[in-house]
Amino acid sequence: MRGALLNIVLRRAEERAELATELTRANKELEAFSYSESHDLRAPLRHIAGYGDLLKEEESERMSEKSRRFLTNMLDSARFAGTLVDDLLTFSQMGRAALRPAPVALGQIVRVIVQEVESDVSMAQQIEWGVGDLPRVIGDAVFLQLALRNLISNAVKYTRTRESAKIEIFATRTEDEYIVGVRDNGVGFDI
Numbered sequence: 001m002r003g004a005l006l007n008i009v010l011r012r013a014e015e016r017a018e019l020a021t022e023l024t025r026a027n028k029e030l031e032a033f034s035y036s037e038s039h040d041l042r043a044p045l046r047h048i049a050g051y052g053d054l055l056k057e058e059e060s061e062r063m064s065e066k067s068r069r070f071l072t073n074m075l076d077s078a079r080f081a082g083t084l085v086d087d088l089l090t091f092s093q094m095g096r097a098a099l100r101p102a103p104v105a106l107g108q109i110v111r112v113i114v115q116e117v118e119s120d121v122s123m124a125q126q127i128e129w130g131v132g133d134l135p136r137v138i139g140d141a142v143f144l145q146l147a148l149r150n151l152i153s154n155a156v157k158y159t160r161t162r163e164s165a166k167i168e169i170f171a172t173r174t175e176d177e178y179i180v181g182v183r184d185n186g187v188g189f190d191i
Contacts, residue, residue: 038089045082049075090146099140106134106180109145110169113152125160130168135178151182159186 159165
């Protein structure tokens with residue numbers, strides 16, 4: 001009986017090892033595919049945005065209001081698609097990078113990002129920032145900064161139709177972890 005059980009356990013362990021190897025191979029293929037596709041899509045999207053900007057600059061006065069609106073929508077869509085492609089490229093590279101956990105002051109990272117965002121925001125948009133007490137955590141500073149930058153940039157982007165945008169960055173603590181969030185009064189969905 002003991003020998004039979006041992007054989008079953010060994011067979012299962014071998015099956016799981018084979019599955020783990022196959023999963024690793026599939027993940028590497030997926031990373032390579034997403035890197036390749038996102039890299040190949042960047043140039044055409046930048047060309048669309050670039051030529052659209054030239055068209056807007058050169059021909060805007062001769063265009064009807066409707067045509068200018070269509071061109072603006074096209075440019076916004078091309079830039080948004082470019083951002084998605086850039087995010088896909090970043091995501092594909094994340095799997096290759098080694099994590100470097102160290103103490104990270106989230107408040108300091110957020111202050112730098114908010115300053116950068118404020119310098120890029122149009123003067124027409126007023127943003128009321130609510131930055132709570134953010135903890136020091138152990139993590140990879142580069143990836144944490146990337147995640148926070150994306151969350152904050154999205155909050156700015158989706159509040160741009162508001163005359164007065166409200167963006168709140170906060171952290172709550174559970175027993176063994178922090179949950180960091182970004183909340184805004186822009187378009188979106190309730191969770």
